[in-house]
Amino acid sequence: MTKNMGGLDKSLRIALGAALILGALLGYGTWMWIGIVPLVTGLLNSCPIYSVLGISTCPTKKN
Template sequence: MFTKNVGSIDKILRIVIGAALILGALMGYGLWMWIGVIPLATSLLGTCPLYTILGIRTCPLNGK
């Protein structure tokens, strides 16, 4: 369906950052922190629409 363009290290970083932002939102540090849903979702899907637009890949070429 989507071409994978997010590599392993990138996925880990996105999960950590996304989870930290969501945790901050749940703790009441600000509604803007719900933006952490985006890096979390892109890491779980393995594809980033912005990477597609910019032609960036952080995973091996054979990963689809």
């Protein structure tokens, strides 16, 4: 997998995923387990949907 997420995108996904999983653990709803998806993509620094759409939020490297 290639990296296609920048720092802010990664941080927001990890925070949102952790918050949703915490909500699921506290009993706010089983649908909150969807938080696994943003958490994993944030930790891996790669989003499959970004790859399909050709999107990248990584900062470009200058030569």
